[in-house]
Amino acid sequence: MESVGSTIFYWIIALSIVIFSVLTVTTRKILRAATYLLFVLFATAALYFKLDYEFLGSVQIAVYAGGIVVLFVFAILLTTHPGDNSEQLASRKKVLGLVGALAAAGACGWALCSRCADIFTSLPSMENPTMHRIGEAMLGTGHEQYLLPFEAVSVLLLACIIGGVVIARKR
Amino acid sequence: MDITLIWYLVPALVMFCCGVYGFLTRRNMIAMLISLELMLNAVDINFVVFNRYLFPHSMEGWMFTLFGIAIAAAETALAIAIIINLFRVSKNIDVRDATKMKN
Numbered sequence: 001m002e003s004v005g006s007t008i009f010y011w012i013i014a015l016s017i018v019i020f021s022v023l024t025v026t027t028r029k030i031l032r033a034a035t036y037l038l039f040v041l042f043a044t045a046a047l048y049f050k051l052d053y054e055f056l057g058s059v060q061i062a063v064y065a066g067g068i069v070v071l072f073v074f075a076i077l078l079t080t081h082p083g084d085n086s087e088q089l090a091s092r093k094k095v096l097g098l099v100g101a102l103a104a105a106g107a108c109g110w111a112l113c114s115r116c117a118d119i120f121t122s123l124p125s126m127e128n129p130t131m132h133r134i135g136e137a138m139l140g141t142g143h144e145q146y147l148l149p150f151e152a153v154s155v156l157l158l159a160c161i162i163g164g165v166v167i168a169r170k171r
Numbered sequence: 172m173d174i175t176l177i178w179y180l181v182p183a184l185v186m187f188c189c190g191v192y193g194f195l196t197r198r199n200m201i202a203m204l205i206s207l208e209l210m211l212n213a214v215d216i217n218f219v220v221f222n223r224y225l226f227p228h229s230m231e232g233w234m235f236t237l238f239g240i241a242i243a244a245a246e247t248a249l250a251i252a253i254i255i256n257l258f259r260v261s262k263n264i265d266v267r268d269a270t271k272m273k274n
Contacts, residue, residue, distance in 0.1 A: 002174050010174055017182040021209055025193030030202055037205050040186065044212055047179070051223045056236060063240050068208065068247050075201055075251045079258045089196055097196035101188040108184050112177070118225065119177040126227035137230055146234050153241045160245040168252040 002123075009050060016043040028085045034072045041065045052128050179220040187213035200254050200264045204247065211243045 002010075017040060024036040041064045048057035112119055129137075141147050186209055193206030215236045222232025258264050 007174065010178065014178070014182045018185045021186040021189040024209060025189045025197070025206060030199060033202055033205050037208060040209065041212065044216060047216060048219060051179075051219060053219060053223070053233060056219065056233060059237060059240055063244050064208075064212070068244055071247060071251050072201065072205065075254060078255060079201065079264050080199075086197075086199055086202070093196050097192040100195045101192040104191045105184060105188045108187070112180060112184075119180065120175045121224050122173045122175050123224065124227045126223065129230060129233065133230075137234060144229060144231065146238075149234075149238055153238055156242065156245055160249050164248050164252040167249070167256050 006050075009046075013043050013046050013050065016040075017047070028088075030076050030080055030084075030086065031073070034069060034076060037072070038065055038069045041069065052126060054128065055131070055134055176220065176224045180217065183213045183216040183220070186210075186216070198266050200257075200266050200269075201251075203266065204250055204254075208243065208247065211239065215239050 020036045020039040020043065024033050024040060027033050027036065041060065045057045045060040045065065048054075048060055137145050138150050139145075139147055190206045190208075190210035190213065193209065194203055197203050197206060218232040218236045218239070222230070226232070254264055257269055261268055
């Protein structure tokens, strides 16, 4: 049984995720799309906090809301005039998009229904992962520990920095 | 009211479908990239929710989401570098106009 406050918090998160996702892909001003994406990412971070994963919520805010959205805004301001509307969608294009989205929804819905024993699981109790445990999981080499992916991601980020500089520099 | 697993999966599913719709309909490259971020984010939510509800004592989905966020950041940075470079060449980031690899 959840408390009333928790249920209200859930509804705020769920409704803002749904509404702002729809607005992100339907608005015709690109800068507004980036702003709505920011709200979606904040709602996702709130969802992680609600599920007791505080570290993941913080990472979501710092990396997604703080880093990626700023990159998007810079790129938008560099490449388009902020007031411009994107062109009106052709109805054929809109139908194609809707068909694709509904096909994805149908496939996922079918997958959910075929596992209907699991989808009504209620929230089990859990100890929040402490920083100690998270650090050991990231830098250990044993069972359920992830040193190799961690190092691979660090090399990937280095390669990404070098690639970004090489691609975007002036010739 | 008991908040079960499906309550979190449905908003994530809506988010994913919005991403698919935007990716198929938009022609501005940055708008397509924004739709891609929506899809990635929906998948991250699914990993976390399944981890929390079905396997509360392990951290696999949690770690996968963490690495997914890092890789999404790298991918976005590189894609935006490519888009800005393309804009410098053709003054336009419409995906229909990007037909040449080298001019």
